[in-house]
Amino acid sequence: MRMSEEPEMRLFVFHHSGGSHLTYQDWPSCFPAGWDVRIPDAPGRGPRDARPAVPEAGALFDHLLDELDDLLTGRFAFFGHSMGGLVAYELTRRLLESGRTPPVWLGVSARGALRPEGDSPRRHLLSDADLRAELLAMGGSSSSVLEHAELWDLFAPVIRADLRISETWRTPPLTAPLPVPLSVFGGTGDHVAPPHSMTGWAAASEHFLGQRLFDGGHFYFQDRLPEVADRIRDDVHRALLVRACV
DSSP states (O other): OOTTSOOSEEEEEEOOTTOOGGGGTTSGGGSOTTEEEEOOOOSOOSTTOOSOOOOSHHHHHHHHHHHHGGGOOSSEEEEEETHHHHHHHHHHHHHHHTTOOOOSOEEEESOOOOOTTOOSOOGGGSOHHHHHHHHHHHOSSOHHHHTOHHHHHHHHHHHHHHHHHHHHOOOOOOSSOBSSOEEEEEETTOSSSOGGGGGGGGGGBTTEEEEEEESSSTTGGGGOHHHHHHHHHHHHHHHHHHHHHO
16 A cells, blocks of 8 residues: 555554553554554653653543544544543544544443543542552553552553543533444453443444443453454444445
8 A cells, every 4th residue: 555545444543541552562463454553642651752641631632633633534443442432432522523524433442431420430549559459450551560669650640640531531411422333342351341331332323333242351352352353343344334324
């Protein structure tokens, strides 16, 4: 594919709280060659990123829309895991509200349905010891990182800032379901976003494609990425058929 050509599909994968593209670096290889898989980092990821973490949700959405602006053309889709699900959903809303072309498909993973009153958990306020224990229970974070004092001092502010965004954002009520086909992904054993907490997403879209559950916890995709990628690809193709019929 020449640089001047649009890809068959551009898939944006938005990471979880405290995460970065590193957790998802194997994703591009699991999709068709004609797909352009992008994993944008929020600011402040790792020692090489000197940008401070963004502590406020609106500023993060603005930053990502500005950073990705030139790429939001042609056929593109959003998939977000945990905090990334919130990001993918709110970016979709902002594109629609500004009269821009929205994604052809929206995938929300391991994120309970958003409510105007916000979430009740306040993990960003936990003590260091309790937050470490919570992150270890979630999976997705190496114990060697969480238990290393210098690395913890480096990553803890980013993790807390992301958790604050995820837990304190108040989403404006929808006046009507989104016209974008939407699927929900999750782990059957996820104690952070259990399957029943995600059923409310069905009301957020005119074209709800269903709930996709996999054996596993909050990071269910780590042990079955090819299977999850196949399901994403299939749902994107279903969304394109919906779009063609509208």
